[in-house]
Amino acid sequence: MPLMNAVQIAQPGADLVMVQKEIPEPREREVLIKVEACGVCHGDATARRGQFPGLAYPRVPGHEVVGIVAACGPAVTRWKTGARVGVGWSGGYCMTCDACAEGDHEHCHDSLVTGLSVDGGYAEYMVARASALVSIPNELSSVDAAPLLCAGATTFSALKQSGATGGETVAIHGIGGLGHLAIQYANRLGFRTVALSRGREKESLALKLGAHVYIDTEASDAAKELQALGGARVILCTAPHMKAISALIGGLGTGGELIIVAAANEPLQFFAVQLFRGALSIKGWAGERPADAIDFSLRFNVMPMIETFPLKRAAEAFDKMMAAKVHFRSVLTMGS
Numbered sequence: 001m002p003l004m005n006a007v008q009i010a011q012p013g014a015d016l017v018m019v020q021k022e023i024p025e026p027r028e029r030e031v032l033i034k035v036e037a038c039g040v041c042h043g044d045a046t047a048r049r050g051q052f053p054g055l056a057y058p059r060v061p062g063h064e065v066v067g068i069v070a071a072c073g074p075a076v077t078r079w080k081t082g083a084r085v086g087v088g089w090s091g092g093y094c095m096t097c098d099a100c101a102e103g104d105h106e107h108c109h110d111s112l113v114t115g116l117s118v119d120g121g122y123a124e125y126m127v128a129r130a131s132a133l134v135s136i137p138n139e140l141s142s143v144d145a146a147p148l149l150c151a152g153a154t155t156f157s158a159l160k161q162s163g164a165t166g167g168e169t170v171a172i173h174g175i176g177g178l179g180h181l182a183i184q185y186a187n188r189l190g191f192r193t194v195a196l197s198r199g200r201e202k203e204s205l206a207l208k209l210g211a212h213v214y215i216d217t218e219a220s221d222a223a224k225e226l227q228a229l230g231g232a233r234v235i236l237c238t239a240p241h242m243k244a245i246s247a248l249i250g251g252l253g254t255g256g257e258l259i260i261v262a263a264a265n266e267p268l269q270f271f272a273v274q275l276f277r278g279a280l281s282i283k284g285w286a287g288e289r290p291a292d293a294i295d296f297s298l299r300f301n302v303m304p305m306i307e308t309f310p311l312k313r314a315a316e317a318f319d320k321m322m323a324a325k326v327h328f329r330s331v332l333t334m335g336s
Contacts (some may be wrong), residue, residue: 006123007314008058008249012050013093013171016061016122016181016315024075024119024127031130033085038121039064039146040309042177042240042263048318050206062332063089063114064149065121065128076130083135084142087121088149088290090114090132122314134291138296147177147304147329148294154287155182155238159189160257161285164233166190171232172211173248175202176241177321177328178261180305182211182236188300194229196222196248197239217244226251231278233257240264245280250254254278261285304329 001022008019015240026032040062046052047061050128069083079085090113112129119127136145152223155178164170170191172182187210194213195206203214215225226232231253239246240262246269249258255278260268268282275281292331297303309317317330 004124005311006119006282007311008059008060008119008122009048011123012057013048013062016048017334018056018312018314018319021123023125026071026076026127028074029076029130030073030127030150031076031079031085031133031297032071032125033065033067033068033087033121033128034074035065035067035121035124035126035334036142037066037146037334038062039150039322040314040332041147042321043150044115044318045322047116052113054158056172059116060119060121060123060126061115062121062123062126063087063116064146064151064331065114065126066136066145066149067121067126069126071280072130072213079130079133082214084138085133086136086145086149086290086294087128087132087134088153089287090129110208122311122332134294136294137298138281139272140294143306143308143331143333144303145294146331147181147252147278148297149290150287150303151178151329152181152293152297152302153290154178154261154285155236156185156293157235157288158182158261160193160219160284160292162234162236162257162259164189164191167192168233169194169226169229169231169253171196171215171226171235171248171251173197173235173245174241175206176239176324177326178238180205180209180328181302183211184302185296186210186236187212188296188302191234192229194232196235222249227253231256234259236261238262242266242268246270249280249282252278252280256280259283261287306331307332310335
């Protein structure tokens, strides 16, 4: 059997290690993808920590994958060899895959999650369900497209589905891998965009990305600043700092939503009475329909800021991402 290079985790807590593995073969309703680029996302830490039910090892992580269809398994009709495709988490948001969109719930298999319950894109080849794929337009490079499959889809869909309308105040908490995309989306969607971050270091970048107002959360009370602007219709929290998020609840306006897209293993603390003023709400959001984010990003020029790494440096890319030392998304490429 022909071999490929892949980066895998042997057991929970183990290092990311380059190995050679057999190139997998697609089964029924699956395709084999020749990977061109794979984003490195904070969600990949779930595989390393073993924090997913039924997670088996060794496991190849990676769920922001762009590549070329190299082979199709039986019963695949929509995709042809040579097509440019992308695949995100692809499992767990069952209303979003092509199978569900077409009413074919029998073949959705939402328990299969890319990079967790099945091997992902830290490899030269990977297998994916045909129903999980999205088309990648030729105008979009593989490196630029990869982060849009998770980071882009998550932030765009959270804002799009929030109920906020043009002209309303939307605040983006955190200017990192998720936040720098969220600011661009909020601006292009017509919201009065407020960027929230500690210190003044990222102020100029936030304004360049499309923020209309910048609030330094170290120098002022961000909740009071938001109330002075009339209160936020939405606060999208992209930084995993629960204490800082808790302090923002008071910045919501009437009917406001605090939406958390950053995963953190610590509690969010607040008094229930805080939500009574103006029918406020708090919710989490995991993202949906990457194709929508890709289409919008192309039409309105929303692009990720990235740092690329060859596959052999995947461990370095992962460590820099976890330490927030990448500006702003890490992407693996399969070249030398």
